[in-house]
Ligand SMILES: O=C(O)CCC(=O)C(=O)O
């Protein structure tokens with residue numbers, strides 16, 4: 001593992017998932033999307049986010065006029081499907097956590113999707129890391145620090161890369177600037193799927 005940047009606890013594992021392991025995740029991921037269809041979250045201010053989302057696990061992450069939050073229900077009112085075993089295995093191999101993740105958030109990016117700089121801070125215990133898996137087209141990840149005004153650095157995340165944000169990096173600002181179209185065929189020319197695992201309670 002390499003500790004990159006000057007933020008302690010930010011670990012990138014390039015190519016952690018082989019092409020075969022990436023392909024093996026597709027069916028379980030499609031099953032999640034079948035049970036809990038992707039939706040466009042709205043910001044509390046009423047703007048449509050450019051990333052489509054859904055979740056697996058006890059909680060999903062939702063956003064609408066009532067704010068950003070975890071919810072035990074998909075916007076349709078249904079509970080979320082379970083987190084696939086292969087994804088739980090990745091968490092337990094890398095997270096150093098004794099707990100299971102309670103949310104497996106799927107973010108689907110297309111050519112025009114971005115994710116603005118933000119902190120992941122809707123969880124209760126910031127000692128638990130956030131683990132992220134990138135699939136499909138490469139995305140330019142922007143990593144800052146705990147203070148929004150601090151300088152940021154960019155790194156391209158490619159299909160199969162896994163990132164762990166723990167320690168000081170757990171509350172660092174981060175986002176996705178852009179997607180490199182055609183950089184992977186896993187999901188088609190234009191799509192990037194990011195999976196983040198979080199302990200919520
Ligand atoms: O897509 C990514 O790599 C980052 C996703 C993210 O930061 C989030 O879902 O909170």
Ligand SMILES: [Mn+2]
Pocket residue numbers: 118119120174
């Ligand atoms: Mn985040």
